[in-house]
Amino acid sequence: MIQVTVYRTKDENIRSFEISGHAESGPYGYDLVCAGVSAVSIGAVNAVLELCDIDLEIKQGEEGGYLAVNIPNNLSPDERDKVQLLFEGMLISLKAIEMEYNKFIQIRQK
Structure with a gap:
């Protein structure tokens, strides 16, 4: 099963x-399911890198099956809003996959 964990700030x-x-x-x-999750998540990361020109801290597994992304704390309000919009869009797409294929993907938010 694919586990997606989203960590949020107090706001x-x-x-x-x-x-x-x-x-x-x-x-x-x-x-x-794996292809969809990969396409959505990597697409969102690439969009942030390309459109926002922000350096994300990215960790990937050697053989796939693992992606961790940290958003820098020192973003301007405008940069933060753009990054949030793109990653919230990613989360909406992942939730759509989860609704259809909940035996294969689980999303948690902390």
Whole structure:
């Protein structure tokens, strides 16, 4: 199962998130849940890097199945708003996957 954990600040902004595990909803290379989660999460990270020009702290597993992203604390209010919008959009897409495939993905927020 894929575990998504989103960590928020006291004012409900996303400060970091971690995605780990494998969906195992299909054969290796044909797992649609894993492909969807990967596309959504990596797409959001790439959007922040490219559109916001912000250096994120990113950790990835050597063989896939793990992604951790920390958002810097020293962002301007405008930068923070842009990053939050992109990562909240990611979370909406991940929740849509979870609604359809809840045996293979679980989202928690802390």
